[in-house]
Amino acid sequence: MTPQDTLSLQEFLQIDFPSILLAALAGVTCALLGNFLILRRQALIGDAISHVVLPGIVVGFLLTGSTDSLPMFLGALAAAVIAVLAIEGINRLSGVGREAAMGVVFTAMFAAGVLLLEQSGAGAVHLDVEHALLGNLESALWLEADGAASLLDPQALAALPDAAGRLAVVLGIVGLFVGLLWKELRMVSFDPGFANNLGVPAWALGFGLSVMTAIAAVAAFEAVGSILVIAMFICPAATARLLTDRLSVQIWISVAVALLAAVAGYLLAAFGLASFGLNADLSAAGMVALTAGLAQAAAMIVKRRRLGSA
Amino acid sequence: MDPGLFLSALTLQAGWNAAIVALGAAALGAGGGVVGVFTLLRKRALMSDAISHATLPGVALAFILHAVLGGEGRSLPVMLIGAAASAALGVLAVQWIARRTRLYEDAAIGTVLSTFFALGVVLLSVIQQMDASGQAGVASILIGSTAGLLFNDALLIAIGALVISAAALLLAKEFIASAFDSEFAQVSGLPVARLDLLLLVLVTAVVVVGLQTVGLVLIIALTIIPPAAARLWTDRALAMVPIAAAIGGIGAYTGAALSASGPNLPTGSLVVLCLFALFVLSVLFAPARGVIASLRRQWVFQTRVHERQGLLALARREPIFDWRTRSLLQRRGFLRADGSATRAGIVAAAQMTQDQALWNRFRDLYPDEAFSLPDWSLRPIGDVLPEDMVRRLRRDLTGVAASGGGATLPGARS
Numbered sequence: 001m002t003p004q005d006t007l008s009l010q011e012f013l014q015i016d017f018p019s020i021l022l023a024a025l026a027g028v029t030c031a032l033l034g035n036f037l038i039l040r041r042q043a044l045i046g047d048a049i050s051h052v053v054l055p056g057i058v059v060g061f062l063l064t065g066s067t068d069s070l071p072m073f074l075g076a077l078a079a080a081v082i083a084v085l086a087i088e089g090i091n092r093l094s095g096v097g098r099e100a101a102m103g104v105v106f107t108a109m110f111a112a113g114v115l116l117l118e119q120s121g122a123g124a125v126h127l128d129v130e131h132a133l134l135g136n137l138e139s140a141l142w143l144e145a146d147g148a149a150s151l152l153d154p155q156a157l158a159a160l161p162d163a164a165g166r167l168a169v170v171l172g173i174v175g176l177f178v179g180l181l182w183k184e185l186r187m188v189s190f191d192p193g194f195a196n197n198l199g200v201p202a203w204a205l206g207f208g209l210s211v212m213t214a215i216a217a218v219a220a221f222e223a224v225g226s227i228l229v230i231a232m233f234i235c236p237a238a239t240a241r242l243l244t245d246r247l248s249v250q251i252w253i254s255v256a257v258a259l260l261a262a263v264a265g266y267l268l269a270a271f272g273l274a275s276f277g278l279n280a281d282l283s284a285a286g287m288v289a290l291t292a293g294l295a296q297a298a299a300m301i302v303k304r305r306r307l308g309s310a
Numbered sequence: 311m312d313p314g315l316f317l318s319a320l321t322l323q324a325g326w327n328a329a330i331v332a333l334g335a336a337a338l339g340a341g342g343g344v345v346g347v348f349t350l351l352r353k354r355a356l357m358s359d360a361i362s363h364a365t366l367p368g369v370a371l372a373f374i375l376h377a378v379l380g381g382e383g384r385s386l387p388v389m390l391i392g393a394a395a396s397a398a399l400g401v402l403a404v405q406w407i408a409r410r411t412r413l414y415e416d417a418a419i420g421t422v423l424s425t426f427f428a429l430g431v432v433l434l435s436v437i438q439q440m441d442a443s444g445q446a447g448v449a450s451i452l453i454g455s456t457a458g459l460l461f462n463d464a465l466l467i468a469i470g471a472l473v474i475s476a477a478a479l480l481l482a483k484e485f486i487a488s489a490f491d492s493e494f495a496q497v498s499g500l501p502v503a504r505l506d507l508l509l510l511v512l513v514t515a516v517v518v519v520g521l522q523t524v525g526l527v528l529i530i531a532l533t534i535i536p537p538a539a540a541r542l543w544t545d546r547a548l549a550m551v552p553i554a555a556a557i558g559g560i561g562a563y564t565g566a567a568l569s570a571s572g573p574n575l576p577t578g579s580l581v582v583l584c585l586f587a588l589f590v591l592s593v594l595f596a597p598a599r600g601v602i603a604s605l606r607r608q609w610v611f612q613t614r615v616h617e618r619q620g621l622l623a624l625a626r627r628e629p630i631f632d633w634r635t636r637s638l639l640q641r642r643g644f645l646r647a648d649g650s651a652t653r654a655g656i657v658a659a660a661q662m663t664q665d666q667a668l669w670n671r672f673r674d675l676y677p678d679e680a681f682s683l684p685d686w687s688l689r690p691i692g693d694v695l696p697e698d699m700v701r702r703l704r705r706d707l708t709g710v711a712a713s714g715g716g717a718t719l720p721g722a723r724s
Binding site: 043111 | 350
């Protein structure tokens with residue numbers, strides 16, 4: 001990374017801005033849904049889905065032979081849907097509980113993905129497991145940017161990474177989902193029995209939430225890697241949950257934490273060591289996730305319960 | 311994959327190293343299965359997910375310290391010590407969050423999993439820019455690899471796995487007692503809190519020992535898939551232990567042998583896929599809760615209902631329109647193709663009517679018992695109820711017929 005003193009706005013826009021943008025879009029999308037997942041005790045579904053998309057991505061790549069992201073995106077989405085159905089099916093058939101069914105499905109699908117990757121040689125072309133797990137946020141570039149004016153120039157904006165456009169669309173969909181079904185989602189998350197009595201279809205809302213989670217996880221996963229997805233489903237929403245009792249406030253806090261983690265985490269990764277005089281980059285995805293985790297740790301320490309209280 | 315190599319690996323003929331790796335994997339699979347039974351019953355199946363991800367920063371820090379202090383390359387024991395230390399911190403963090411904040415345990419697991427793993431990822435990126443040998447070995451614990459494992463390392467893994475299996479088996483009864491009814495176990499003198507802690511220690515041990523073979527992303531399969539499969543074979547907790555151990559041992563052993571039989575066959579993936587194959591077989595064929603067994607039971611149930619209702623209809627001289635009932639009665643020789651009853655059919659219909667009358671009488675007299683009896687009005691009453699009861703019902707029924715109604719048994723409802 002270039003030392004701080006020579007950093008120009010153009011370089012920042014070309015190299016750093018697209019990464020921050022991806023992290024922020026992915027973070028906010030996941031955080032919005034995370035609020036409901038945490039209330040519904042489904043916090044780990046994001047973890048499961050971000051693992052099962054690997055075989056979907058590999059199969060999408062093998063079928064079309066292209067590293068274009070659309071087939072991989074569709075493959076991942078198909079894998080996520082298969083996983084959600086398989087978890088439900090195994091849970092019903094075996095009665096081992098949803099937790100264990102989730103563990104069975106996501107390890108088996110991830111294992112199949114790794115095996116496919118190694119056997120097909122796809123790893124040599126473009127994909128590899130580490131990349132999928134750890135993310136490669138730094139590789140996002142916006143070479144068309146040549147100044148602040150580019151931010152308003154449609155032609156230059158079109159040259160942003162494809163993933164940014166997709167994430168923006170997904171964020172819009174998720175935002176609409178939460179906004180339009182706000183009352184119902186709130187009711188179902190706090191008191192599904194009461195919601196059912198009022199004629200709100202808790203089952204359909206739960207399924208819709210799962211589908212939204214899958215779409216968000218897939219879109220975010222290909223842009224930022226699975227670790228950031230898992231962290232962003234949980235940490236911002238958990239932080240907000242600790243700080244407020246009102247769901248609307250909680251949502252806004254979670255969005256703010258996700259944005260803060262994206263910006264601060266990326267800057268720490270890119271320039272944190274440079275300020276110690278070391279010429280080295282840290283993993284941006286890891287640092288953003290870690291920042292979100294630290295924000296939650298701070299909230300937990302401030303808002304911890306006294307021992308003995310229920 | 312090379313079938314010859316696979317066979318020789320399966321029969322431990324593929325060299326000392328491969329043999330030790332396969333035996334170690336078998337012991338690990340068995341130990342993971344046993345420990346997993348208790349975590350599954352205690353409803354903490356995904357705790358191992360937090361533990362496994364929490365090992366990464368420890369492994370990375372241990373590698374960095376080892377390199378900074380002048381150690382050569384990558385040392386498995388040092389990395390495993392680091393893994394155990396940070397996994398223990400992870401466990402404590404999950405418990406602290408679940409107890410001291412308003413977050414539920416799944417959010418606590420997710421928090422620890424993602425934050426510890428993120429720290430590990432950041433440390434890995436530091437390692438990648440360090441001038442140290444053996445960097446590839448650190449990343450190999452993500453998805454596991456036994457290729458190029460030193461003999462001593464393979465032996466360490468095998469012995470560790472054996473110790474875990476033995477410890478878990480020795481305490482099986484105590485673990486099950488505390489998993490099922492922790493309050494009762496507490497009252498009867500079991501140190502439940504200490505057992506819970508010990509269970510987490512054993513899970514951590516499985517994760518740490520299996521890290522190199524299976525990798526940290528997939529290691530949780532060892533403690534989840536075998537017990538989930540065993541659950542399908544039996545409804546008895548104690549019986550789940552040996553079944554899960556067998557499934558885990560066989561799956562992991564086969565997976566390790568498969569992975570030794572050719573290039574680009576990652577050990578962790580194959581172990582997990584073999585375990586999953588055994589799980590699918592269990593879902594299909596297990597006698598207790600398997601799909602095929604349930605379908606068969608359902609088929610038998612439907613056949614009984616069709617036969618009974620068909621014969622009762624015959625006795626009432628009603629026409630039978632249901633296709634399945636007709637073909638069933640025809641195959642039994644109770645019904646002709648034109649829909650009229652045979653002699654045998656008339657006899658069977660009369661017997662069935664009698665049987666149904668007895669069942670109905672039983673229901674009228676003992677509604678609660680009849681309601682809780684799964685075989686009520688399904689099988690011949692003499693096959694289900696004791697002989698004296700049937701005799702009593704029969705006498706009662708003739709009595710009712712003679713007196714024109716009214717119960718004659720003491721305690722009976724009118």
